[in-house]
Amino acid sequence: MTEPLATISDRIHQHIDRLTRAERQLAQAILENYPVSGLGPLAALAKDAEVSAPTVVRMIRKLGFEGYADFQRALRDEMKSKVEGPIAKHDTWTEGASSGHVLNRFTGAAIDNIRHTLAQVDPDEFDRACALIADTGHALYIVGGRVTHTLAEYLFLHLQMMRPGVTHIQSTSNAWPHYLLDLAEGDVFVIFDIRRYENNTLKLAEMAHRRGARIVLFTDQWRSPVNAYAEVCFGSRIVVPSAWDSAVTTLLLVESLIASAQDVNWSDRKQRMQQLEEMFDQTGLFRKFT
CATH class of the missing domain: 3.40.50.10490 (Glucose-6-phosphate isomerase like protein; domain 1)
Incomplete structure (x- = not known):
């Protein structure tokens, strides 16, 4: 089963011990108004967090993104997922559904959810x-x-x-x-x-x-x-x-x-x-x- 992608919030928490003091300050600023805090210009995010623009770029790359544009695309995808209704959720799964029985597919997804959540x-x-x-x-x-x-x-x-x-x-x-x-x-x-x-x-x-x-x-x-x-x-x-x-x-x-x-x-x-x-x-x- 395909593993669910980590949210940006997940990535921040996973990397928090490896961030510098300035990067942690930036991470906290992002999480305080997550996810909309990262949707504006890079300079605006740096100003709000009271860090430099290079600090923003460095932390974004530590989280696994190629650049700020890649980071913002991920944020927009998260926001889209937040507001999905039942029909959209159903269509998302049926497009990539495997041939296995729904009991196995559903159980596999639930087990993955438990494993990633507990982590x-x-x-x-x-x-x-x-x-x-x-x-x-x-x-x-x-x-x-x-x-x-x-x-x-x-x-x-x-x-x-x-x-x-x-x-x-x-x-x-x-x-x-x-x-x-x-x-x-x-x-x-x-x-x-x-x-x-x-x-x-x-x-x-x-x-x-x-x-x-x-x-x-x-x-x-x-x-x-x-x-x-x-x-x-x-x-x-x-x-x-x-x-x-x-x-x-x-x-x-x-x-x-x-x-x-x-x-x-x-x-x-x-x-x-x-x-x-x-x-x-x-x-x-x-x-x-x-």
Whole structure:
């Protein structure tokens, strides 16, 4: 299977340890308003980053591009990919589809997505996200979009069993501003936002950030605009041979986060979960084979 091309953001993170101080300053300037930051003239990018034009050229070549024009073409291709709808995604895959069964092709793409995503995940950042969602000293809000609300609800149901103070917000609802009334500085938002990024989700992130919320973002390899406000960001690869994007890698990260969070203050978690099981027994919710 053809390996997915690394985004420019991926390349920057892969090379960050080999960049000079000025080049790192430039890289940070690009990432702060990615990907539009690199679409203007070379001189404008150098001025915004407060580096020299030769520094821009050197870093672009370190990232594997022949020159600035090649770099900008890659950025434009990324922007085009960001806004693709289901029909365009389907046409992209059917043009180059192999003769193998869809199960094999889809699984191969999903495995590649997992492998490339995990290569980009910083274990320290993962642990920081886990600490944020496990901290019962602050309220936790979880929000998804039109499709990703299913991932948000999945995470909510598990965390609600482990800790108090968890709220699931529907981003498409006119009622979500009401939740911000009770938001305290340091409270945590977990936000899901995949390409065809939703305006409601971005506005919610902006308002929560202004009120002092700390944001953990689950997004794709191109990164939602919410990334500008996120303290921790997980950019999963999502492209598969389908008209729709894959949630497999994002779900893997979510379930790994759940598994890690359950072990934080396990004695407290265990007591809460035991109380919940007793309530389940009283309601007869689950069938008992005894």
